[in-house]
Amino acid sequence: MTEGKTDPGAATPRDPADLLETYFNAERRAEEPPSAAFLSAVLADAAEVAAARAEVAAPVSRPGAGSLWRALPALLGGWRGGAALTACALAGFLIGASGYSGLSTDLGGAAETTASASDGVSGFYDLAALDQ
Amino acid sequence: MMALDGETETSDAALLARYAAGEQAAARALTFRHAPRVLALARRMLGDPAEAEDVAQETLLRMWKIAPEWREEARLSTWLYRVASNLCVDRLRRRREQGIDGAAEIADGAATAQEGLEARDRAGALRAALARLPDRQRAAIVLRHFEERPNPEIAEILGLSVEAVESLLARGRRALAERLSPRRSELGFADD
Numbered sequence: 001m002t003e004g005k006t007d008p009g010a011a012t013p014r015d016p017a018d019l020l021e022t023y024f025n026a027e028r029r030a031e032e033p034p035s036a037a038f039l040s041a042v043l044a045d046a047a048e049v050a051a052a053r054a055e056v057a058a059p060v061s062r063p064g065a066g067s068l069w070r071a072l073p074a075l076l077g078g079w080r081g082g083a084a085l086t087a088c089a090l091a092g093f094l095i096g097a098s099g100y101s102g103l104s105t106d107l108g109g110a111a112e113t114t115a116s117a118s119d120g121v122s123g124f125y126d127l128a129a130l131d132q
Numbered sequence: 133m134m135a136l137d138g139e140t141e142t143s144d145a146a147l148l149a150r151y152a153a154g155e156q157a158a159a160r161a162l163t164f165r166h167a168p169r170v171l172a173l174a175r176r177m178l179g180d181p182a183e184a185e186d187v188a189q190e191t192l193l194r195m196w197k198i199a200p201e202w203r204e205e206a207r208l209s210t211w212l213y214r215v216a217s218n219l220c221v222d223r224l225r226r227r228r229e230q231g232i233d234g235a236a237e238i239a240d241g242a243a244t245a246q247e248g249l250e251a252r253d254r255a256g257a258l259r260a261a262l263a264r265l266p267d268r269q270r271a272a273i274v275l276r277h278f279e280e281r282p283n284p285e286i287a288e289i290l291g292l293s294v295e296a297v298e299s300l301l302a303r304g305r306r307a308l309a310e311r312l313s314p315r316r317s318e319l320g321f322a323d324d
Contacts, residue, residue: 020309024277026254027176034171038185042167042192046151046159049196054154
């Protein structure tokens with residue numbers, strides 16, 4: 001075995017395994033290194049993949065201007081939550097604008113008025129009752 | 133080749149992480165470290181240098197793509213050998229389907245053997261004999277005798293048991309010896 005490894009040209013191996021090892025050695029010696037063109041192509045692939053990855057990663061880190069408006073309904077609890085919030089804001093504005101003097105001094109009275117209103121669903125928003 | 137990369141102490145996983153972070157020097161180190169072995173495997177499996185370069189390039193391209201997800205505990209060389217050997221087996225299968233006899237295209241050195249006792253002729257004869265082995269036997273022989281991988285790693289690369297690899301190696305060596313023995317004198321070995 002070792003005879004074949006050291007000098008395949010001079011050895012005359014008798015064992016088939018030794019003969020085979022001689023051939024393996026000859027083939028190992030014949031191995032050629034990769035060409036410069038091949039290595040350049042591999043490195044070009046590496047640069048291309050890295051550039052593509054950087055390009056994909058870039059937009060993710062910078063959200064677009066419209067995304068806040070798109071996210072707003074969800075932040076407010078959907079369209080139902082948004083509608084309720086808008087109605088409350090409108091009611092508050094109108095109450096303030098109507099100049100109802102008793103509201104600030106007699107909240108209990110206002111609550112009673114609301115409770116006795118005929119329209120149970122929109123009693124709180126019944127501005128006509130508040131005006132009486 | 134190893135010395136050229138300047139990163140002999142750095143692990144493959146660390147280099148892959150650096151490459152994934154955008155460092156091209158890490159790609160260079162990985163290329164110098166692994167491309168020669170991947171290419172040598174493909175050359176011996178396929179026998180065609182141009183096709184072998186295609187396979188090696190494709191294998192390394194897959195490495196670049198997988199770099200950000202690479203797990204520290206995995207062994208890169210095993211993964212590369214597995215990808216490359218699978219690509220080679222696919223190509224060999226396609227050749228057979230298309231009726232292309234790759235083994236016939238490989239120069240076996242017979243024409244030049246009479247000129248002298250050159251190792252090149254023996255290498256050529258071995259390549260021709262290798263090309264006539266079944267794909268799995270050829271892969272096992274190349275990984276064991278040229279890439280010097282241990283049998284358990286070959287089993288992992290080929291997706292087989294260690295016993296199956298031992299069997300492949302035994303049959304492959306026997307087939308090679310049978311094909312090469314009759315040509316001993318032709319290839320420069322003295323007759324008994």
